[in-house]
Amino acid sequence: MSFIIRAAKPSDLQALYEMAKLTGGGFTNLPPDRNSLQAKLDRSAAAYAREDDTLGDDLFVLVLENTKTGEVRGTSQLFTKVGQNWPFYSYRLTMLTQHSKELDRTVRAELLSLTTDLEGSSEVGGLFLHPNERAGGLGLLLARSRYLFIAAHRPRFADKILAELRGIIDERGGSPFWDAVGGCFFGMSFQEADYFNAIHGNQFIADLMPKHPVYTAMLDESARKVIGLPHPNGRAAMRMLENEGFSYEGYVDIFDGGPTMTARVDNVRSIQNAKSRPVTEMDCKRGEKALLATGHLADFRCCYGAYEVDDKGISIDSLSAELLQVNQGDMIWNIPR
The missing domain is CATH 3.40.630.30 (Gcn5-related N-acetyltransferase (GNAT))
Known part of the structure; x- marks a missing residue:
């Protein structure tokens, strides 16, 4: 590929x-x-x-x-x-529970509240x-x-x-x-x-948006x-x-x-599973498929490729090495496909 x-x-x-x-x-x-x-x-x-x-x-x-x-x-x-140049708005669905002793009834209302939580x-x-x-x-x-x-x-x-x-x-x-x-x-x-x-x-x-919560029960069915x-x-x-x-x-x-x-x-x-290892060989032909990446910031490159890992580092296929523009000793990140 x-x-x-x-x-x-x-x-x-x-x-x-x-x-x-x-x-x-x-x-x-x-x-x-x-x-x-x-x-x-x-x-x-x-x-x-x-x-x-x-x-x-x-x-x-x-x-x-x-x-x-x-x-x-x-x-x-x-x-x-x-949310740094202007607020990052979301609605959050919440539930309001109210109870009437006289009616012996509990009512739960779903609300949409405007928030900048994120x-x-x-x-x-x-x-x-x-x-x-x-x-x-x-x-x-x-x-x-x-x-x-x-x-x-x-x-x-x-x-x-x-x-x-x-x-x-x-x-x-x-x-x-x-x-x-x-x-x-x-x-x-x-x-x-x-x-x-x-x-x-x-x-x-x-x-312009009202700051009060919106009761979803007041919206039409197509919106709800x-x-x-x-x-x-x-x-x-x-x-x-x-x-x-x-x-x-x-x-x-x-x-x-x-x-x-x-x-x-x-x-x-x-992110948890991503590992960085040095390239040891560039002729892997039957290894597992993975996402391979290398480079810092503007030099970042990522592709699919075959790889094998041992104690010394990682072996990748020749096409991936060409696409990533790496040589032996260069560090690459990898996660299984």
């Missing part, structure tokens, strides 16, 4: 823009707007160039490249500390794979390469991590959740609000039944996150009601 994960470069703007146009909406981290994408690439370049190995407000953009054609066919992003967390997001490449495990490579990047740069990430999954969007591109909640206060369609958020940030939510559900295209991503140790704790996106998954960084399985 000739695909490699690498740091995004300024020249990737057009490829990112073309992929952004394929997302179908509700994809805040990859808006089909050149200026916003350029700002992301600029911010990412600054993060890769920062030499201070500490936690900061960074964004790292990764891309999936077909090395045979030079085409960029996927992308993903890592935010090291959300501020300061790291985030994995912005994952998009070109529709023509959704086979052969490339989505898994794109997703799990982020955890190898975190393992290789652990001081730059927080102790908690989150992933927002796109919620339910109907056939007209609208959101039943937004129509029932946010749309009542903003006079904007879901597509308009989502696009505005992607370009300008969500400070307008703080300015999608709270905390991922978009059908995101179900596989949710399963991958659960396999990594992420869980759904009642946090949902303020725009489409999609689930926000959370975990402790050091408990994420791919």
